[in-house]
Amino acid sequence: MIEIEGLTKAYDGHVVVDGVSLTIPRGGLTGIIGPNGAGKSTLLGLIARLLAADRGTVTVDGLDVATTAGEVLSRRLSVLKQDNSIAARLTVRDLVAFGRYPHSRGRLGDVDHAMIGRALSYLGLEPIADRFLDELSGGQRQRAYVAMVLAQDTDYMLFDEPLASLDIRHAVSMMHLLRDASRRFGKAVVVVLHDINIAGNFSDRIIGMKQGRVLCHGSAGDVMTGANLTAIYDIPIAVHRLEGQFVTTYALPEGADGA
Structure with a gap:
């Protein structure tokens, strides 16, 4: 499993990841959601040792990411960046x-x-x-x-917004493939996502972030609630179940409907 304890990262005095502590088990697909600037990509980079933490630790099956030899870590954990x-x-x-x-x-x-x-x-x-x-x-x-x-x-595969260049058909197909890979090959797949409907319907677990902190973390059913999503995104969001799938709706700010 990936164990994160007190993980913190700041740039020029601005804290981007703020004391994050959580565990990501081996196996299944974990989605990371949150608004722009929530710290999602930075958290992924810290886990993958693409970035150095200011404080805190990350271990992968007991191996300290900061001190484990690269050739050892790269056989245990892989990452696909945005760029x-x-x-x-x-x-x-x-x-x-x-x-x-x-x-x-x-x-x-x-x-x-x-x-x-x-x-x-x-x-x-x-x-x-x-x-x-x-x-x-x-x-x-x-x-x-x-x-x-x-x-x-590797046992752990990290993806930072892998759907960014895909249309909806290919995005859904990609998520099917990643979820299937996690189950068929016994991998832990961690994916940074912007689409909360896709996150809810393909993730086994979801990490909800805001301003560098984890606001909620658990099964998709536990995290995909109106109260949680409203707190994360600062906009009223309702969550519905339609034919077994999560569907979210939100209230437009006054005057935003083009009228």
């Missing part, structure tokens, strides 16, 4: 193969090729595996990056 750009001209297969570096150190063996093939197949990328990334749509490239993380075959 993914590789200058070199690579094919989809080349990119996905990067996910095997912590295991192969560039010398791909039979297991590595099998994992690359599994990731390409799982994300439906086999037909375009030998095309260059700069020839693809934004959604296709995003799926290639997700396949790279899946090929790394």
Whole structure:
């Protein structure tokens, strides 16, 4: 499991993550929600050691993220950032193969090729595996990056807004894939999300953040309430169940309806 204790990060005196303590169990999909500036991406970066904490600790299965050797941590935890750009001209297969570096150190063996093939197949990328990334749509490239993380075959996979470049059909498809991966392969998948309906309907657990703090944390059913979401987003939000799915509605500020 991922155990976070008293985690704090500030920039120029402005606290972005403020004393966060929580546990993310192994297995299942955990969504992180909250308004802009809530500290979601910073929290993910701290967990993945992309950022150094000012105070507090993060451990992954008992390994201190701050002090564990990189080659050890990268076989346990993987991360996909928001801004993914590789200058070199690579094919989809080349990119996905990067996910095997912590295991192969560039010398791909039979297991590595099998994992690359599994990731390409799982994300439906086999037909375009030998095309260059700069020839693809934004959604296709995003799926290639997700396949790279899946090929790394870590117990914990972190994704920072993986739906940002996807239309609604591909966003829903991606969430189905991530949730299925968490269950089929026994992974813990942690995803920063902006769409609260998608978060509610695909997450096993949800972390709700505001101003650097965790306001609520629990099962999707526990977190997806009008009171919780209203507190997180500072706008009246109602939560309904329609054919087994969460559907949220909100009150527009006076005069915002264009009348």
